[in-house]
Amino acid sequence: xxNRKPLILVTNDDGITAPGITALVExxxxxxxxxxxxxxxxxxxxxxxxxxxxxxxIHKVKIYGVKSEYSCTxxxxxxxxxxxxxxxxxxxxLCVSGINHGTNMSINVIYSGTMSAAVEGAIENIxxxxxxxxxxxxxxxxxxxxxIVKMIAQKVLKNGLPKGVCLNVNIPKLKSELIKGIKVCRxxxxxxxxxxxxxxxxxxxxxxxxxxKFENFYKGQNDTxxxxxxxxxxxxxxxxxxxxxxxxxxxxxxxxx
Amino acid sequence: xxNRKPLILVTNDDGITAPGITALVExxxxxxxxxxxxxxxxxxxxxxxxxxxxxxxIHKVKIYGVKSEYSCTxxxxxxxxxxxxxxxxxxxxLCVSGINHGTNMSINVIYSGTMSAAVEGAIENIxxxxxxxxxxxxxxxxxxxxxIVKMIAQKVLKNGLPKGVCLNVNIPKLKSELIKGIKVCRxxxxxxxxxxxxxxxxxxxxxxxxxxKFENFYKGQNDTxxxxxxxxxxxxxxxxxxxxxxxxxxxxxxxxx
Numbered sequence: 001x002x003n004r005k006p007l008i009l010v011t012n013d014d015g016i017t018a019p020g021i022t023a024l025v026e027x028x029x030x031x032x033x034x035x036x037x038x039x040x041x042x043x044x045x046x047x048x049x050x051x052x053x054x055x056x057x058i059h060k061v062k063i064y065g066v067k068s069e070y071s072c073t074x075x076x077x078x079x080x081x082x083x084x085x086x087x088x089x090x091x092x093x094l095c096v097s098g099i100n101h102g103t104n105m106s107i108n109v110i111y112s113g114t115m116s117a118a119v120e121g122a123i124e125n126i127x128x129x130x131x132x133x134x135x136x137x138x139x140x141x142x143x144x145x146x147x148i149v150k151m152i153a154q155k156v157l158k159n160g161l162p163k164g165v166c167l168n169v170n171i172p173k174l175k176s177e178l179i180k181g182i183k184v185c186r187x188x189x190x191x192x193x194x195x196x197x198x199x200x201x202x203x204x205x206x207x208x209x210x211x212x213k214f215e216n217f218y219k220g221q222n223d224t225x226x227x228x229x230x231x232x233x234x235x236x237x238x239x240x241x242x243x244x245x246x247x248x249x250x251x252x253x254x255x256x257x
Numbered sequence: 258x259x260n261r262k263p264l265i266l267v268t269n270d271d272g273i274t275a276p277g278i279t280a281l282v283e284x285x286x287x288x289x290x291x292x293x294x295x296x297x298x299x300x301x302x303x304x305x306x307x308x309x310x311x312x313x314x315i316h317k318v319k320i321y322g323v324k325s326e327y328s329c330t331x332x333x334x335x336x337x338x339x340x341x342x343x344x345x346x347x348x349x350x351l352c353v354s355g356i357n358h359g360t361n362m363s364i365n366v367i368y369s370g371t372m373s374a375a376v377e378g379a380i381e382n383i384x385x386x387x388x389x390x391x392x393x394x395x396x397x398x399x400x401x402x403x404x405i406v407k408m409i410a411q412k413v414l415k416n417g418l419p420k421g422v423c424l425n426v427n428i429p430k431l432k433s434e435l436i437k438g439i440k441v442c443r444x445x446x447x448x449x450x451x452x453x454x455x456x457x458x459x460x461x462x463x464x465x466x467x468x469x470k471f472e473n474f475y476k477g478q479n480d481t482x483x484x485x486x487x488x489x490x491x492x493x494x495x496x497x498x499x500x501x502x503x504x505x506x507x508x509x510x511x512x513x514x
Binding site: 042044045046047048049050051052053055056057058074075077078081082084085086107109110111116119123151152155159161162164165167181182184185186187189191194195196199205206207208209210234236237238239240241242243244245246247248249251252253255257 | 299301302303304305306307308309310312313314315331332334335338339341342343364366367368373376380408409412416418419421422424438439441442443444446448451452453456462463464465466467491493494495496497498499500501502503504505506508509510512514
């Protein structure tokens with residue numbers, strides 16, 4: 001069994017036909033046997049949502065000519081759960097999500113369907129990586145991204161990842177030769193300043209679009225993902241699902257609850 | 258302005274009419290001015306999802322007779338964002354979410370709409386707490402919970418919380434006198450073992466319900482929320498939105514990417 005090809009699970013949150021997942025599948029086909037289970041529509045901003053109050057549908061598709069490929073009516077996290085439990089016959093050696101059209105740096109890791117799929121992979125004890133490119137458009141150029149994706153995926157297949165940890169990789173919108181390198185860094189302390197765009201329907205009743213502006217409140221720090229992207233580096237943030245604020249435990253214990 | 262009442266934002270994920278939020282509002286009315294913005298339907302398992310691909314509707318309601326109250330078509334996180342940006346005239350002194358019908362211990366923190374609302378409160382820099390009772394039923398008895406909720410809310414109003422940290426409080430399904438106390442602890446390393454319940458529609462096509470069994474893989478550890486609940490304690494886990502696996506940064510840096 002030693003020489004069998006790696007089994008690679010691919011998903012995303014932009015939907016199974018997005019150019020970003022097409023690029024990701026193309027790279028993964030050069031590295032192993034590929035299984036695709038991805039949402040049948042855009043699922044951006046779904047965070048770690050799972051579908052428990054309604055049912056899921058899964059459809060076999062023929063888009064990429066890989067080992068097996070399915071579209072799913074659920075969230076990115078549903079896709080990973082379904083793939084692991086119903087599609088594959090052994091635990092995948094790698095789970096990759098993306099390539100997202102748009103970055104998932106800083107606090108966006110928590111809203112991102114792309115990253116939540118990678119986090120779910122880590123929960124399932126699979127080495128997992130979420131990839132995002134700093135270009136929201138349908139015409140995004142994934143040429144440079146594909147080189148970086150391949151190199152990082154090879155490293156993860158070779159080295160594995162620490163237990164409970166996945167990677168959040170963000171790639172600047174630049175040609176390969178202009179990318180300065182790769183920085184392993186931490187999630188920046190930045191925020192969304194939300195705005196709700198109020199409109200009125202033909203009956204005069206208000207409805208809202210959630211929108212906003214991303215603000216980096218800590219510009220000076222060169223060990224963050226926001227800094228890396230702004231300075232033409234690829235950012236790699238090791239990301240965990242243990243949300244315990246370990247340092248705060250002693251402080252709260254002093255309250256004598 | 259010193260003596261003005263605290264402003265308290267209340268939300269949940271079981272929907273604005275759930276008995277759990279009714280209990281929570283009753284307690285908060287004794288502590289300050291209450292604003293309720295909560296989902297108009299059950300939003301369990303929505304994690305940190307936000308609504309960006311469709312619109313939001315907000316409706317003024319008169320259920321609890323508080324300062325202001327609205328139901329929202331969105332997720333628990335949408336509710337917090339909307340409340341902070343469109344409803345309140347100053348930053349709330351406290352944001353509470355729940356009382357959830359069912360626990361949100363261990364890894365469930367990441368799938369939970371209840372806790373994601375509290376985490377969003379922390380992102381907005383508001384001292385925030387998610388409360389959950391270990392009873393899924395509509396007839397859950399919140400008598401003991403209300404005493405615990407009040408005590409913890411008072412402590413948070415008095416002490417604040419460390420920056421970037423909210424609390425995940427889980428309460429056992431017991432009468433007050435049988436609850437042994439309160440443990441400040443960490444998120445247990447437990448997991449869901451998923452099962453997809455396959456059924457067939459009248460046309461013979463398969464559909465699935467996501468279901469599963471919660472398994473605690475680390476039974477022996479008495480510093481976790483799962484241990485606390487199993488031993489009749491209330492668990493309080495300080496929870497953060499920095500998902501960086503700080504300890505893994507050096508390890509990944511050794512890869513020389």
